[in-house]
Amino acid sequence: MAKVSFNDVTISxxxxxxxxxxxxxxxxxxxxxxxxxxxxxxxxTIGFGSRYIVGDGICASDLxxxxxxxxxxxxxLKKDEIDGLIFVTQSPDYRAPSTAIIMQDRLGLSIDTVAYxxxxxxxxxxxxxxxxxxxxxxxxxxxxxxxxxVSNYFTKKDKTFTPLMGDAGSAVLIExxxxxxxxxxxxxxxxxxxHLIIPAGGARMECSEETLKLVERDDGSLRRExxxxxNGAEVFNFAVKTVPGLIEELFESSNISKNEVDYFVLHQANxxxxxNIASKLGVSENKVPMxxxxxxxxxxxASIPGTINGYLSNEYSEKLLxxxxxxxxxxxxxxxxxxxxDNIFAPVVRKFNNVL
Amino acid sequence: MIAKDIVFDAVNKVKQELGxxxxxxxxxxxxxxxxxxCILQLILELEDQLQKKLDxxxxxxxEKSMDKELTPFKSVHSLIEYVDLRINNG
Numbered sequence: 001m002a003k004v005s006f007n008d009v010t011i012s013x014x015x016x017x018x019x020x021x022x023x024x025x026x027x028x029x030x031x032x033x034x035x036x037x038x039x040x041x042x043x044x045t046i047g048f049g050s051r052y053i054v055g056d057g058i059c060a061s062d063l064x065x066x067x068x069x070x071x072x073x074x075x076x077l078k079k080d081e082i083d084g085l086i087f088v089t090q091s092p093d094y095r096a097p098s099t100a101i102i103m104q105d106r107l108g109l110s111i112d113t114v115a116y117x118x119x120x121x122x123x124x125x126x127x128x129x130x131x132x133x134x135x136x137x138x139x140x141x142x143x144x145x146x147x148x149x150v151s152n153y154f155t156k157k158d159k160t161f162t163p164l165m166g167d168a169g170s171a172v173l174i175e176x177x178x179x180x181x182x183x184x185x186x187x188x189x190x191x192x193x194x195h196l197i198i199p200a201g202g203a204r205m206e207c208s209e210e211t212l213k214l215v216e217r218d219d220g221s222l223r224r225e226x227x228x229x230x231n232g233a234e235v236f237n238f239a240v241k242t243v244p245g246l247i248e249e250l251f252e253s254s255n256i257s258k259n260e261v262d263y264f265v266l267h268q269a270n271x272x273x274x275x276n277i278a279s280k281l282g283v284s285e286n287k288v289p290m291x292x293x294x295x296x297x298x299x300x301x302a303s304i305p306g307t308i309n310g311y312l313s314n315e316y317s318e319k320l321l322x323x324x325x326x327x328x329x330x331x332x333x334x335x336x337x338x339x340x341x342d343n344i345f346a347p348v349v350r351k352f353n354n355v356l
Numbered sequence: 357m358i359a360k361d362i363v364f365d366a367v368n369k370v371k372q373e374l375g376x377x378x379x380x381x382x383x384x385x386x387x388x389x390x391x392x393x394c395i396l397q398l399i400l401e402l403e404d405q406l407q408k409k410l411d412x413x414x415x416x417x418x419e420k421s422m423d424k425e426l427t428p429f430k431s432v433h434s435l436i437e438y439v440d441l442r443i444n445n446g
Binding site: 280 | 395417418
């Protein structure tokens with residue numbers, strides 16, 4: 001069953017920390033061998049602009065910890081009320097143990113906290129929320145959801161991918177309250193796993209000298225076997241085919257119409273895909289923010305909270321809003337939810353300051 | 357036929373931007389010689405031109421756009437037929 005609803009569970013805070021180094025696409029033009037024409041069409045079609053990244057040695061957990069500390073400093077919250085800590089990432093600190101468990105200690109949470117990682121990418125925020133809402137539904141007092149990635153971990157010199165990626169880590173507080181109904185629709189289809197994959201580093205293909213070699217691929221990009229590979233055409237097909245239907249399915253299962261939704265905050269894959277989805281749904285582009293990838297880069301699982309903190313901070317801080325969140329990507333995995341938030345703590349994105 | 361004019365204009369514009377100077381006719385192959393980024397650029401160009409000429413948004417991209425077997429972008433001819441269909445049904 002992939003359709004689930006919850007009553008009286010809500011999000012009370014969303015905080016996002018982004019990389020502290022801004023890189024403009026023009027700065028990377030020579031590095032990736034883009035001529036002016038190619039650069040212009042990448043800007044127009046994909047929305048290349050700038051991105052914020054971290055330096056070597058900084059992990060997604062560092063960005064998320066900064067977001068969590070900002071949240072603790074600004075919310076009236078007792079840490080021992082946090083019964084669950086979920087970290088959604090594809091760039092963990094170590095292959096084992098779960099980084100969430102390390103963060104339980106790092107953030108000073110109780111040893112009674114349930115903590116684990118979820119290995120998901122662009123659909124991960126909605127899946128993380130689903131886990132958090134389910135925790136609250138079964139009696140947990142508060143859940144801290146952390147989502148984030150640093151792109152240098154899985155893409156270093158791939159001209160088709162690296163210049164699109166930004167680094168971000170978000171912290172989201174989930175708790176009982178609000179009195180509203182939330183609905184989730186979630187899907188997985190492993191038949192497409194090869195379209196977005198890091199082939200090496202697991203038991204199927206262990207890391208070796210061979211998998212660490214940068215190899216020029218058919219598409220002209222430089223990629224290692226332990227880097228993320230994306231079949232752009234297949235992922236494009238997947239997104240334009242699947243996401244509008246996913247949201248229609250959410251409307252149907254939650255018994256709402258598109259007119260009742262204040263914002264559709266979708267995974268910020270690229271400009272064209274978002275424009276296409278908005279058109280297919282027949283909703284105003286004002287309700288579908290699309291600028292995140294152009295300014296901050298594709299923030300993977302953090303792109304939905306990153307968009308809220310990047311562009312809708314005042315709205316979410318000062319209003320009761322009904323939102324649809326939808327993520328889609330690696331797996332293949334896709335999910336959407338309908339949630340109501342009311343005057344939550346949602347400050348503007350902050351740059352990583354490396355003081356923790 | 358408006359679809360033919362729009363497709364010829366759009367394909368010529370994208371090819372020029374890419375530095376291809378050869379002329380096109382209805383039999384010109386597209387999908388085999390364009391990468392996915394070129395197809396995306398062509399989709400945007402077609403949608404822009406349709407918006408300008410018909411004053412309404414007609415969506416060109418769908419799940420078949422990048423599908424090797426089913427794509428309407430196989431040739432100029434198949435694309436004209438597809439755009440014509442989208443104009444009449446869109």
